[in-house]
Amino acid sequence: MTDKMAEPKIEAYDGPAGGWGSAQSLTEILLREGIPVSGAALLMKQNKPDGFMCVSCAWAKPAKPLTFEYCENGAKATAWEQTAKRCGPDFFARHTVTELRDWTDYALEEQGRLTHPMRYDAGSDRYVPVSWDEATAAIGRELRALDPKSAVFYASGRASLETSYMYGLLARMYGNNNLPDSSNMCHEPTSVGLKASIGVPVGTVVLEDFDTTDLILFFGQNVGSNAPRMLHQLQEARKRRVPIVTFNPLRERGLERFTNPQSVVEMATRHATEISTQYHQVKAGGDLAAITGMCKALIAADREALGVGRPGILDRSFIDEHTHGFDAFAAYCESQDWAALEGRSGLTRTAIEAAATVYARARAVIGVYGMGLTQHRKGTESVQMLVNLLLLRGNIGRKGAGPCPVRGHSNVQGQRTVGITEKPELAPLDVLKEQYGFEPPREKGLNTVEACEGIVSGDVKAFISLGGNFVRAIPETVRMEEAWRTMRLTVQISTKLNRSHLINGEVAYILPCLGRIEIDTQASGPQAVSMESSTSCFHGSRGKTNPVSDQVRSEPWIVAEIAKATLEPNPNVPWDSWVGDYSRIRGAMEATYPSVFHNLEGRMFEPGGIHKPLAARDRRWETETGKANFTVPEGIEADPDMPLRGADALDLITLRSNDQFNTTVYGYDDRFRGVKGTRTILFMNADDIARLGFADAEIVDVTTVSDDRVRSVKGLRIVAYNIPPGNCAGYYPELNPLIPLWHHDEQSKTPAAKAIPVTIARSASTLQG
Numbered sequence: 001m002t003d004k005m006a007e008p009k010i011e012a013y014d015g016p017a018g019g020w021g022s023a024q025s026l027t028e029i030l031l032r033e034g035i036p037v038s039g040a041a042l043l044m045k046q047n048k049p050d051g052f053m054c055v056s057c058a059w060a061k062p063a064k065p066l067t068f069e070y071c072e073n074g075a076k077a078t079a080w081e082q083t084a085k086r087c088g089p090d091f092f093a094r095h096t097v098t099e100l101r102d103w104t105d106y107a108l109e110e111q112g113r114l115t116h117p118m119r120y121d122a123g124s125d126r127y128v129p130v131s132w133d134e135a136t137a138a139i140g141r142e143l144r145a146l147d148p149k150s151a152v153f154y155a156s157g158r159a160s161l162e163t164s165y166m167y168g169l170l171a172r173m174y175g176n177n178n179l180p181d182s183s184n185m186c187h188e189p190t191s192v193g194l195k196a197s198i199g200v201p202v203g204t205v206v207l208e209d210f211d212t213t214d215l216i217l218f219f220g221q222n223v224g225s226n227a228p229r230m231l232h233q234l235q236e237a238r239k240r241r242v243p244i245v246t247f248n249p250l251r252e253r254g255l256e257r258f259t260n261p262q263s264v265v266e267m268a269t270r271h272a273t274e275i276s277t278q279y280h281q282v283k284a285g286g287d288l289a290a291i292t293g294m295c296k297a298l299i300a301a302d303r304e305a306l307g308v309g310r311p312g313i314l315d316r317s318f319i320d321e322h323t324h325g326f327d328a329f330a331a332y333c334e335s336q337d338w339a340a341l342e343g344r345s346g347l348t349r350t351a352i353e354a355a356a357t358v359y360a361r362a363r364a365v366i367g368v369y370g371m372g373l374t375q376h377r378k379g380t381e382s383v384q385m386l387v388n389l390l391l392l393r394g395n396i397g398r399k400g401a402g403p404c405p406v407r408g409h410s411n412v413q414g415q416r417t418v419g420i421t422e423k424p425e426l427a428p429l430d431v432l433k434e435q436y437g438f439e440p441p442r443e444k445g446l447n448t449v450e451a452c453e454g455i456v457s458g459d460v461k462a463f464i465s466l467g468g469n470f471v472r473a474i475p476e477t478v479r480m481e482e483a484w485r486t487m488r489l490t491v492q493i494s495t496k497l498n499r500s501h502l503i504n505g506e507v508a509y510i511l512p513c514l515g516r517i518e519i520d521t522q523a524s525g526p527q528a529v530s531m532e533s534s535t536s537c538f539h540g541s542r543g544k545t546n547p548v549s550d551q552v553r554s555e556p557w558i559v560a561e562i563a564k565a566t567l568e569p570n571p572n573v574p575w576d577s578w579v580g581d582y583s584r585i586r587g588a589m590e591a592t593y594p595s596v597f598h599n600l601e602g603r604m605f606e607p608g609g610i611h612k613p614l615a616a617r618d619r620r621w622e623t624e625t626g627k628a629n630f631t632v633p634e635g636i637e638a639d640p641d642m643p644l645r646g647a648d649a650l651d652l653i654t655l656r657s658n659d660q661f662n663t664t665v666y667g668y669d670d671r672f673r674g675v676k677g678t679r680t681i682l683f684m685n686a687d688d689i690a691r692l693g694f695a696d697a698e699i700v701d702v703t704t705v706s707d708d709r710v711r712s713v714k715g716l717r718i719v720a721y722n723i724p725p726g727n728c729a730g731y732y733p734e735l736n737p738l739i740p741l742w743h744h745d746e747q748s749k750t751p752a753a754k755a756i757p758v759t760i761a762r763s764a765s766t767l768q769g
């Protein structure tokens with residue numbers, strides 16, 4: 001089955017981010033999902049202190065929310081979860097798994113919410129209904145028969161702090177630290193890079209910093225599509241004439257201009273605020289060079305000023321008191337050659353110096369970043385280079401300043417806080433040992449890439465998934481799908497059907513769960529859960545709607561049942577009592593992390609949330625040197641294989657459209673980029689199209705440059721686009737077959753999804769969507 005799509009159309013979009021286009025797009029999805037317009041009253045509860053926390057992105061929730069504290073994409077995510085459509089046993093009876101493998105991501109999730117636990121039946125090649133008792137007993141039996149090192153417990157970043165805490169404990173009591181989470185594909189360079197540089201694995205900026213900052217630097221984050229509520233902070237800052245300097249290969253609409261869809265006046269007058277004051281179309285992977293250039297310019301200007309007796313540009317007292325490694329870093333910058341920096345960044349020296357000049361004038365600077373900085377072979381070094389820039393003028397641990405990684409899933413950061421990590425040193429193993437009386441495993445567990453390697457080699461035999469669509473989100477689709485089906489056990493705790501359910505192991509279960517928006521009633525009554533935002537604030541969340549079916553269970557309940565069926569009973573771990581009253585799970589979390597969750601129960605519904613203590617905010621540096629570290633990278637090249645590429649190779653960026661949440665495809669329009677009715681496209685620079693002998697709208701095949709195996713995606717339509725020469729771009733996850741598993745950040749092993757070397761050829765296949 002394929003989707004019925006309108007004839008694809010490519011047409012430049014003139015509107016701002018937000019505005020009338022956003023209102024229209026939202027109405028369309030509410031209608032399609034069968035949500036009555038009165039049901040939209042639900043949206044009024046979104047991101048409010050007494051309501052539910054959005055299931056889309058992790059952006060901060062203000063203490064004084066707007067009347068409509070949601071955005072187009074947050075509302076789409078609510079509509080997607082609250083759809084009137086259902087995917088139950090009758091659906092599975094009608095379709096074999098082999099048949100469903102040919103369906104698109106869109107078609108699968110469009111079937112609606114999963115309603116019953118299902119077991120894979122190899123004889124009929126179908127999923128068949130199973131009771132919860134049978135399902136959890138069988139999963140426990142399978143896990144007990146395996147070497148604990150051969151099972152993986154993945155978490156996509158949505159599940160609550162309570163569920164995640166229990167899930168981490170389950171894995172460790174079972175016997176491993178194999179706890180990769182979606183963060184391994186996303187902000188792991190942040191966890192590794194910021195921890196080494198400034199001693200905390202997360203950003204230091206909180207919402208109030210946007211009120212006092214004098215400059216925002218913006219690297220590789222598409223705010224208009226992926227964290228739209230942040231546009232309100234950016235718009236407010238622009239009203240105070242705060243400059244915003246953006247580095248992005250694509251001119252993203254949300255970074256150009258914004259009309260607040262909640263302002264009657266702005267909507268009526270079609271008034272839009274200009275967002276970026278400087279827009280630098282850096283080449284993919286060129287940030288390392290661009291930021292090095294800014295640092296070089298600042299160091300030179302400082303030297304010059306001091307030489308003629310003027311005050312310096314750098315914050316010397318901060319550098320002396322708080323940092324380590326400045327001299328080596330300054331020497332490194334001075335030794336860099338401008339021509340090389342220009343060549344690699346794709347920016348002129350003048351442009352880089354213009355950015356450095358604005359930076360030198362600002363007292364408090366925020367450095368915002370997203371996947372454009374992290375998803376590279378040198379992703380960690382890129383993050384650390386941004387920290388270097390901030391350190392030069394003391395822009396960490398000061399009001400209105402600091403690094404601001406924009407996290408992805410709504411609780412991805414929180415999952416790390418409660419022990420979902422493959423790195424044993426990041427989990428309080430001794431405390432857990434004491435608290436629960438068991439011997440936690442001490443060996444490093446598998447991260448995402450290592451879990452994939454283990455599946456290929458046959459060492460990993462079971463994969464439990466707490467949400468997500470792992471098979472579709474990882475690199476190397478073709479080889480991974482083959483290897484996946486050799487596993488003994490696959491378990492998916494999910495809300496909607498996706499491709500990971502169909503690439504199943506020998507024994508496979510789908511366990512349908514409640515979403516966060518639904519009322520979760522347990523022995524003690526309706527329950528609340530908590531999560532952590534991108535700015536390290538904890539918030540409570542209460543479900544508001546009736547469960548989609550009486551057969552779905554809550555995530556804590558499912559985790560507890562798997563644990564009870566798998567583990568020897570341990571009187572110190574009261575799984576049933578926890579599930580009966582989630583405040584007891586929060587009590588256990590507080591016992592494990594007393595300073596982090598002090599009185600979480602009493603404070604989780606406070607407006608603005610509870611701030612997690614962050615040493616670096618107070619200029620306490622919990623690093624190896626006890627200082628904030630300047631880091632010298634290996635070089636300015638974000639991809640060590642770059643010199644091996646031929647002249648015909650382009651660097652492919654994979655990214656999100658405005659109509660998807662990760663592997664969830666809401667629709668086929670990417671309004672801001674002017675694409676309608678298709679996702680199988682390749683954005684290319686017009687000069688490259690001509691130079692390589694193609695034409696706009698031509699259908700092409702794309703192949704990865706590598707010498708180990710052939711990786712291709714066929715039938716993409718060329719779209720001439722404003723993108724730097726030498727770069728091209730297309731949509732994730734359709735292009736994931738092109739990413740080699742080894743193409744990852746060296747330090748954190750985050751797949752490098754943003755600069756994949758590819759060549760392009762005229763397509764042998766005929767026209768595609």
Ligand SMILES: Nc1nc2c(c(=O)[nH]1)N[C@H]1C(S)=C(S)[C@@H](COP(=O)(O)OP(=O)(O)OC[C@H]3O[C@@H](n4cnc5c(=O)[nH]c(N)nc54)[C@H](O)[C@@H]3O)O[C@H]1N2
Binds near residue numbers: 286658754
């Ligand atoms: N609506 C919606 N919201 C989401 C998501 C979603 O899919 N849909 N996903 C969530 C998740 S899990 C995450 S991690 C975030 C992701 O949010 P983003 O970090 O915005 O992720 P991407 O869409 O991958 O886009 C990254 C941006 O980086 C730019 N870019 C690419 N390469 C480079 C480069 O080398 N340098 C620079 N400077 N820029 C570059 C791209 O042009 C693009 O604008 O959003 C979260 N929020």
Ligand SMILES: Nc1nc2c(c(=O)[nH]1)N[C@H]1C(S)=C(S)[C@@H](COP(=O)(O)OP(=O)(O)OC[C@H]3O[C@@H](n4cnc5c(=O)[nH]c(N)nc54)[C@H](O)[C@@H]3O)O[C@H]1N2
Binds near residue numbers: 493
């Ligand atoms: N090429 C390329 N690949 C990428 C990226 C990229 O930019 N380019 N980005 C990477 C990034 S940043 C990320 S975070 C990963 C995302 O990887 P994942 O987090 O694994 O994938 P999602 O698409 O977010 O998962 C969607 C599924 O989650 C389930 N789900 C939704 N809500 C709930 C819930 O409340 N509970 C449970 N249990 N399940 C739920 C639904 O069944 C849905 O089908 O992909 C990565 N892959």
Ligand SMILES: [Mo]
Binds near residue numbers: 187
């Ligand atoms: Mo992410």
